[in-house]
Amino acid sequence: MTLQPHLIKRLWLAIKAPLDGxxxxxxxxxxxxxxxxxxxxxxxxxxxxxxxxxxxxxxxGIMWLLARSRPQSIMNFAPPIYGIGVVLLLAVHFKGVTVNGSTRWLELGITRIQPSEIMKIALPMMLAWFFQKYELSMRWWHYLVAAVMIAIPCALVLKQPDLGTTMLIAASGFFVLFFVGLPWKVILGGMVAAGASMPVVWNMLxxxxxxxxxxxxxxxxxxxxxxxxxxxxxxxxxxxxxxxxxxxxxxxxxxxxxxxxxxxxxxxxxxxxxxxxxxxxxxxxxxxxxxxxxxxxxxxxxxxxxxxxxxxxxxxxxxxxxxxxxxxxxxxxxxxxxxxxxxxxxxxxxxxxxxxxxxxxxxxxx
Known part of the structure; x- marks a missing residue:
């Protein structure tokens, strides 16, 4: 009995150690x-x-496990998580559940999931992993590869159709490009191009x-x-x-x-x-x-x-x-x-x- 408070204290310290207070x-x-x-x-x-x-x-529970893991260890899971996310989005296209005219969910028996939510984390993980891998040899074409990585899930989510989530996924990808050093002239050029393409985008909606x-x-x-x-x-x-x-x-x-x-x-x-x-x-x-x-x-x-x-x-x-x-x-x-x-x-x-x-x-x- 005298050890019980001590054990509880040690358990509490072990639980809160990796968490940001x-x-x-x-x-x-x-x-x-x-x-x-x-x-x-x-x-x-x-x-x-x-x-x-x-x-x-x-x-x-998942947050605690991630918090106590090293970022490098989490980073190694980026390609398979991204790949699983894309596969789930394809599954939504063929076997998804339709609610209010939109097919965005997968029925997994005990629960229903929305794979597009997974891509909000999987895409930036994949991009950050990609640029970390080529940090010392980064070239302009790496940004083109990143653009393709962004375009694949965005196209699948837009097909559901879910324009709002598509824009949020694309934004998460852009934020990674911004923090890895995407040149300002490219950002400003992209903004100008986006503005000029608004009439075309409007007709595609x-x-x-x-x-x-x-x-x-x-x-x-x-x-x-x-x-x-x-x-x-x-x-x-x-x-x-x-x-x-x-x-x-x-x-x-x-x-x-x-x-x-x-x-x-x-x-x-x-x-x-x-x-x-x-x-x-x-x-x-x-x-x-x-x-x-x-x-x-x-x-x-x-x-x-x-x-x-x-x-x-x-x-x-x-x-x-x-x-x-x-x-x-x-x-x-x-x-x-x-x-x-x-x-x-x-x-x-x-x-x-x-x-x-x-x-x-x-x-x-x-």
Whole structure:
């Protein structure tokens, strides 16, 4: 009995040793907040709370294993993970589950996964591994090979169709190119070319994708159709006021006016019930995550570590910004969850995997 407290202390020290303390505290606060919001968004049901807890516990285990691993060891898994991700995307094309007109999921018996979420980590891993391998002999054609690596999963995800996730995957790949030293003249030239190609891209979009852009500009053009989501979410955000209506008291939420309120539009539920003050709290927590992640990126010891940590950090920022902007009506509606808050198993695992890699890179410096 006298040894029990000592053993518990040793076990606790072993568990927390590889974890980044400040980052874990911030993520814990966001997770607690997410359970509160999800409970309200799900009409006080516990089924999605239970599922989120299961996926979070699984994700924490994976994060801990990654955090205690050396970045070089994780890096060696990049090619097979990328290859598996591409194979899963091909499987979605042939055997995927269709929901609301989009084929994005694979049924695995006990659960359903979204392979495009895996590519948000697999692609930057592959690119960072590739540039680390050729760090001392990098040539211009290496960037062309990287562009092909980015184009393959993006083309498969765009086929589903899922333009929002395609853009996020492409962005994660671009962030790696940026951190490995893509010349500014190439970046600026790409921006000019992208701007010039907008008319062509516009004609290539599906009708529903063009409607989303037009709805962002004027949601009242089709208030009961394409503009319904964004109108209801803006009403919810505005009605929250400075302090919100209070937990479980959101009228837009509990009268079922907000669609997809546990996933893509959960920020509207949060804003209605907790108001501007609650939004500021959430933004501060996200900013703290980004600040800690940028500190880890700045201290990375290798090209792989810097590129991977930077891509994870900027991707996290893009996810949060796009979701909040989409719900607030300043960006088109795309299927992007709010990081660590929205309900979704594959997205939760992917986010915690990214945090585990960040901690691994940070531990390598120590």
């Amino acid at each position: 400040p980052l874990m505290i911030i993520l814990g606060l966001i997770f607690a907040l997410s359970l509160v919001v999800l409970y309200s968004a799900n009409n006080q049901g516990l089924d999605k709370i239970d599922n989120k807890l299961v996926y979070t516990l699984l994700s924490l 599906h009708d529903y994708q063009r409607r989303r852009v037009m709805t962002m500009i004027d949601p009242m053009e089709d208030p009961l159709g394409a503009g319904y989501h964004i109108i209801q979410s803006m009403i919810a955000i505005g009605s929250g006021g400075p302090w919100g209506k209070g937990w479980l008291n959101g009228t837009q939420t509990h009268l079922d006016y907000i669609p997809e309120r546990t996933t893509d539009f959960i920020f509207a539920v949060y804003s209605e019930e907790f108001g501007l003050v609650g939004n500021i709290v959430l933004v501060v927590l996200y900013t703290l995550v980004l600040s800690r992640a940028m500190m880890i990126t700045a201290g990375a010891q290798t090209l792989y570590g810097r590129a991977m940590a930077g891509a994870i950090t900027l991707s996290f920022f893009v996810y949060a910004f796009v979701n909040m902007g989409m719900v607030a009506g300043i960006l088109p509606v795309v299927g992007v969850p709010l990081p660590f808050v929205s309900y979704g198993g594959t997205a939760t695992v992917t986010l915690f995997v990214g945090m585990g890699m960040l901690m691994s890179i940070g531990n390598a410096r120590r």
